[in-house]
Amino acid sequence: MRNVILDNVRPFVNGKFEKPTKMCLVDGNWAGEAPEGTEVVDGRGAIALPALFGLGLDFKEPLRDDIYTFKDGVDAMRRGGFYGGLYESSANAIDDSLKLAAIQQISAKFGLSIAFLGAFSKNYQCKDLSEMVELAQGGVVGFGDGNQDCSRTRFLRLAMEYGSMTGKRFFFMPLDDSLRHHGLVHEGCYADTLGMKGIPRVAETVSAFRILEMARFLKVPVHFKQVSCGETLKLIETARAQGVDVTCDVDIYHLLIDDSCLLELNSNCNVPMPFRSAEDREALWKGLESGVVNAISMNHDPVLAQDKEVNFEDAVPGAVSLETALPAIWKPLSERLGAARAVELLSTAPAQLAGVAAAELASGKRAELVLLDPETPTEVASSMFAGQVCNSPLLGKQLPSSILGTYINSEWRGV
Amino acid sequence: MSALEIKHLFGLRGVSKNDIRLILDNAKQFREILERPVKKVPSLRGMTVVNLFFENSTRTRTSFELAEKRLSADTVNFTSSNSSVKKGETLVDTLRNIEAMKIDIVVVRHKGTGVPKFLADNSNAIIVNAGDGAHEHPTQALLDMLTIEEKLGTLEGKNVTIVGDIRHSRVARSNLWGMTTMGAHVTLCGPSTLVPRNTELMDKVTWESDVKKAVKDADAIIALRLQKERMDDALLPSMREYRNTFGITHELLECAKDKVLIMHPGPINRGVELDSEIADGEHSVILDQVTNGVAVRMAVLYLLAGGRANA
Numbered sequence: 035m036r037n038v039i040l041d042n043v044r045p046f047v048n049g050k051f052e053k054p055t056k057m058c059l060v061d062g063n064w065a066g067e068a069p070e071g072t073e074v075v076d077g078r079g080a081i082a083l084p085a086l087f088g089l090g091l092d093f094k095e096p097l098r099d100d101i102y103t104f105k106d107g108v109d110a111m112r113r114g115g116f117y118g119g120l121y122e123s124s125a126n127a128i129d130d131s132l133k134l135a136a137i138q139q140i141s142a143k144f145g146l147s148i149a150f151l152g153a154f155s156k157n158y159q160c161k162d163l164s165e166m167v168e169l170a171q172g173g174v175v176g177f178g179d180g181n182q183d184c185s186r187t188r189f190l191r192l193a194m195e196y197g198s199m200t201g202k203r204f205f206f207m208p209l210d211d212s213l214r215h216h217g218l219v220h221e222g223c224y225a226d227t228l229g230m231k232g233i234p235r236v237a238e239t240v241s242a243f244r245i246l247e248m249a250r251f252l253k254v255p256v257h258f259k260q261v262s263c264g265e266t267l268k269l270i271e272t273a274r275a276q277g278v279d280v281t282c283d284v285d286i287y288h289l290l291i292d293d294s295c296l297l298e299l300n301s302n303c304n305v306p307m308p309f310r311s312a313e314d315r316e317a318l319w320k321g322l323e324s325g326v327v328n329a330i331s332m333n334h335d336p337v338l339a340q341d342k343e344v345n346f347e348d349a350v351p352g353a354v355s356l357e358t359a360l361p362a363i364w365k366p367l368s369e370r371l372g373a374a375r376a377v378e379l380l381s382t383a384p385a386q387l388a389g390v391a392a393a394e395l396a397s398g399k400r401a402e403l404v405l406l407d408p409e410t411p412t413e414v415a416s417s418m419f420a421g422q423v424c425n426s427p428l429l430g431k432q433l434p435s436s437i438l439g440t441y442i443n444s445e446w447r448g449v
Numbered sequence: 450m451s452a453l454e455i456k457h458l459f460g461l462r463g464v465s466k467n468d469i470r471l472i473l474d475n476a477k478q479f480r481e482i483l484e485r486p487v488k489k490v491p492s493l494r495g496m497t498v499v500n501l502f503f504e505n506s507t508r509t510r511t512s513f514e515l516a517e518k519r520l521s522a523d524t525v526n527f528t529s530s531n532s533s534v535k536k537g538e539t540l541v542d543t544l545r546n547i548e549a550m551k552i553d554i555v556v557v558r559h560k561g562t563g564v565p566k567f568l569a570d571n572s573n574a575i576i577v578n579a580g581d582g583a584h585e586h587p588t589q590a591l592l593d594m595l596t597i598e599e600k601l602g603t604l605e606g607k608n609v610t611i612v613g614d615i616r617h618s619r620v621a622r623s624n625l626w627g628m629t630t631m632g633a634h635v636t637l638c639g640p641s642t643l644v645p646r647n648t649e650l651m652d653k654v655t656w657e658s659d660v661k662k663a664v665k666d667a668d669a670i671i672a673l674r675l676q677k678e679r680m681d682d683a684l685l686p687s688m689r690e691y692r693n694t695f696g697i698t699h700e701l702l703e704c705a706k707d708k709v710l711i712m713h714p715g716p717i718n719r720g721v722e723l724d725s726e727i728a729d730g731e732h733s734v735i736l737d738q739v740t741n742g743v744a745v746r747m748a749v750l751y752l753l754a755g756g757r758a759n760a
Contacts, residue, residue, distance in 0.1 A: 223647040223648065223651075232647075344539060344540055
């Protein structure tokens with residue numbers, strides 16, 4: 035539905051909520067009035083937020099379209115209120131301009147604001163450089179090798195040095211593979227109680243320090259994805275104060291879940307960056323408060339049911355998040371940091387990191403929005419998820435808020 | 450027959466003192482039966498038990514099988530090397546196929562933590578954990594407890610020291626939960642690369658790095674098997690240094706009580722974690738442990754099956 039009137043909603047404009055009003059959404063814009071006969075939706079006093087921007091989207095297509103497709107991903111974005119995102123696939127390294135053009139062509143069919151990261155090494159192997167100049171000319175907004183650890187430090191140097199010609203930012207998930215050593219979960223009291231191989235915090239800080247030193251040396255901007263502990267945030271803060279251009283995000287689930295979840299042995303809690311301790315979780319929240327953390331990321335990573343319906347350690351890591359992110363995080367986030375900072379972390383800042391225009395709400399302007407009832411809980415059911423997956427750690431749990439509908443790319447979709 | 454509170458045996462963490470007491474008391478009765486000329490009872494007649502072993506095992510599988518046969522159950526052995534698992538069948542599919550053959554109890558060993566619980570969540574069978582990763586090996590701990598009670602009368606107030614690779618040991622974990630529940634004081638000792646670093650949830654035990662101090666007041670010492678893979682992984686420099694630092698030797702026993710019990714879950718690396726003269730010596734109760742293993746497993750199967758029958 036291209037046109038809709040949202041009655042009795044409170045739009046978030048210029049950093050604050052307006053009084054309950056009527057929003058006429060016409061042909062993608064917040065218009066003064068709507069054509070006669072336009073459907074009216076009772077907003078029940080819900081808040082209309084600028085649509086969100088998701089960092090860390092992996093829609094699997096084309097190489098693993100048996101798992102998930104762009105169509106599924108876009109469906110998930112519309113359900114969850116995302117107008118755009120930054121795509122980086124573990125299954126598809128975008129390491130040459132032909133692959134980039136192919137995926138851009140698929141993405142373009144859906145009209146959402148999806149930006150792409152190019153790989154800095156061919157097939158994420160950290161052996162041969164990708165054609166970074168051509169990738170940059172083709173439109174990638176930065177470079178990253180998925181969630182791989184580039185353990186060959188000389189190659190890392192050469193990749194960053196060569197890529198510096200493009201002026202693009204390098205994205206890393208800091209996790210030293212050698213220290214990880216087949217670990218799947220945070221090395222803490224729960225892992226030790228369960229006898230599971232743990233990943234120590236130092237696996238993250240060692241990797242982050244190495245990358246920061248390289249960024250300092252080569253004067254290349256870097257971004258850390260899914261920072262999971264306070265120690266890494268301290269390294270980032272120090273490096274930033276010394277002039278290193280470094281940004282970072284934290285994964286949405288790391289703000290909601292800690293390693294005590296391990297006792298449930300829920301394979302949906304098996305994710306690439308492990309859930310760390312309650313103290314780490316609190317440190318991430320403090321990082322959001324202090325501004326060290328730039329954005330909250332989604333890391334939407336679909337996994338088939340048969341790859342999750344196994345014991346924890348044999349499950350394929352990954353979690354989907356787009357459909358449930360906002361109702362899960364809005365209440366705790368806005369209550370602790372205020373609505374303006376919450377919108378910044380979920381929408382404006384991630385878009386800025388991806389070089390995409392923000393989805394701000396203003397009368398008379400283009401509108402991309404999500405209508406949220408902050409006070410009505412939602413129970414997470416498998417039917418909430420797009421495609422054939424439902425690998426969410428929140429499956430079966432109750433979320434504090436619920437989405438009433440989204441207006442993305444000139445289309446209203448009520449829930 | 451009193452019923453257990455637990456419906457499956459995943460581990461001993463969280464299992465009540467009453468349940469452990471009930472298992473040990475029943476095991477003592479089965480222990481007596483094992484001394485009779487006819488060692489078989491009809492308790493599980495008509496029931497089918499599948500021994501689902503995804504990891505190699507000789508003594509645990511044999512012990513379970515003997516326990517099942519002595520309870521008159523029908524038994525089926527399933528190992529991953531001769532199954533469809535090799536052909537890529539998932540764990541759930543394997544279980545559902547076996548369950549479709551109308552079985553009652555599954556005894557499972559697997560490299561993954563939590564597999565017994567996972568199977569229980571996905572089937573109607575009674576599940577008994579025969580070892581899951583480095584998590585738990587509850588029947589081993591129960592047989593250790595039975596052996597100590599048999600020799601010392603009670604676990605209450607006794608000092609039990611476990612020496613070796615605690616970090617990777619499911620035996621140590623089950624023992625520390627079970628024995629502390631039963632009132633024993635447990636001391637854990639091993640090289641710093643082989644003990645857990647984060648022990649907040651294991652606060653009822655004492656951690657000691659000096660093996661001489663660890664064994665000084667012990668009523669029983671359990672030596673854990675040292676796996677040779679630990680050397681390949683650079684967790685230890687050599688078997689030799691391990692033996693000289695943490696091995697249970699005659700010299701070390703001079704620091705311990707005169708009547709200390711020496712225990713081992715087997716198989717033993719003689720001359721590494723345990724010297725031969727100690728393994729075969731007057732303090733050793735290792736073969737009693739093996740016999741008690743059958744009795745304990747009989748008790749566990751009998752009580753869990755009885756619980757289901759009474760439900």
